[in-house]
Amino acid sequence: MSLYAAYAGNLDARLMSRRAPHSPLRATGWLNGWRLTFGGENWGPPWSGGPDGGLPAGAASGAGADIPQGGGNGALATIVEDHFAQVFVALYDITPVDEESLDRWEGTGLDIYRRTRVRVHTLDGEESAWTYVLNTYEGGLPSARYLGEVADAAESAGAPHDYVMELRKRPC
Numbered sequence: 001m002s003l004y005a006a007y008a009g010n011l012d013a014r015l016m017s018r019r020a021p022h023s024p025l026r027a028t029g030w031l032n033g034w035r036l037t038f039g040g041e042n043w044g045p046p047w048s049g050g051p052d053g054g055l056p057a058g059a060a061s062g063a064g065a066d067i068p069q070g071g072g073n074g075a076l077a078t079i080v081e082d083h084f085a086q087v088f089v090a091l092y093d094i095t096p097v098d099e100e101s102l103d104r105w106e107g108t109g110l111d112i113y114r115r116t117r118v119r120v121h122t123l124d125g126e127e128s129a130w131t132y133v134l135n136t137y138e139g140g141l142p143s144a145r146y147l148g149e150v151a152d153a154a155e156s157a158g159a160p161h162d163y164v165m166e167l168r169k170r171p172c
Helices: 013-019 096-106 144-156 161-169
Strands: 002-006 025-039 076-094 113-122 125-134
Touching: 002 025, 002 096, 002 113, 013 076, 013 096, 013 144, 025 125, 076 096, 076 113, 076 125, 076 144, 144 161
Parallel strands: 002 125
Antiparallel strands: 002 076, 025 076, 025 113, 113 125
């Protein structure tokens, strides 16, 4: 098994139990030196791609764990390096079959997200894990619905109240 660091919508353990049913939650922790942000500016109409920074032509509407359904939904969650920031994450022990499923869901084969290695700081020490990073520029605003889903997922995973409130106050 490999260790996956989930942020945004995948913080929700109920959601992850559907997307990766064989992969238990191990812990929560922090990505120090990373910042949660949004990218891609405007994804839509449903995965049409094109010059506006949308998804690649031919991307299926089920691709992308954190991609809101429908067109014109705004930017998608991602992380970028920032020495003065940190991102709350949930760590999952991912089985190979669930790993393949998550890759399809996140759209790695369509170059929507790519994997990167990260160091996660937990109460038990530091862990090496992988996570997904959006394969486009930083910028744009998420939809209000999507931002609410991200904040709800963080809250359900046990993120500190001030972290959740900062998410809820972000512009959308």
